[in-house]
Amino acid sequence: MAALAVGWSVSGLPANRSGLLRQTAMLVAIGIAPDLDLLIGRHSMETHSVGAAVIVASIAAWQRWPVASSRLMIWVAVALVWMSHPLLDALGSDTSVPIGVMAFWPLSDANVQTGWEVFGPISRRYWRDDFLAINLRSVSTEILILAPILAVVRAVRLRKVGDCEIGK
Numbered sequence: 688m689a690a691l692a693v694g695w696s697v698s699g700l701p702a703n704r705s706g707l708l709r710q711t712a713m714l715v716a717i718g719i720a721p722d723l724d725l726l727i728g729r730h731s732m733e734t735h736s737v738g739a740a741v742i743v744a745s746i747a748a749w750q751r752w753p754v755a756s757s758r759l760m761i762w763v764a765v766a767l768v769w770m771s772h773p774l775l776d777a778l779g780s781d782t783s784v785p786i787g788v789m790a791f792w793p794l795s796d797a798n799v800q801t802g803w804e805v806f807g808p809i810s811r812r813y814w815r816d817d818f819l820a821i822n823l824r825s826v827s828t829e830i831l832i833l834a835p836i837l838a839v840v841r842a843v844r845l846r847k848v849g850d851c852e853i854g855k
């Protein structure tokens with residue numbers, strides 16, 4: 688939802704429904720992608736950084752990923768959507784070492800955390816009795832905070848193009 692809120696804020700509305708679906712799927716995938724680092728055992732490290740955002744945004748602009756109409760806006764959208772992920776992680780409760788995200792890599796390999804804990808922890812310890820309760824609480828909080836923001840972004844975006852039929 689955060690990826691969509693950020694992406695939809697900066698990207699134009701595609702001309703048709705299939706373009707909108709492609710853009711939406713791509714923004715969501717970009718927003719989730721930093722956590723693919725779980726597969727290689729380097730969670731919350733290089734992929735959760737400004738450096739990774741710049742690299743992915745540059746590839747996206749070069750390959751013209753279908754998130755915006757110009758290369759510049761593709762780069763801006765992808766960089767911001769990618770960075771929304773570590774930002775939200777840094778606003779969450781982190782109980783797994785390393786605490787925080789390597790947000791400023793490659794300039795610094797320090798893990799940073801805001802300490803605000805707006806979002807609850809997400810547990811991957813599925814064998815524990817409290818696994819479901821912890822994650823349900825955290826996901827509910829995320830939906831309560833992000834859904835209204837996404838709804839406002841969507842409404843403003845649709846208003847900008849007047850009587851556009853897309854998204855209705």
Ligand SMILES: [Zn+2]
Nearest residue numbers: 721722772776
């Ligand atoms: Zn993450």
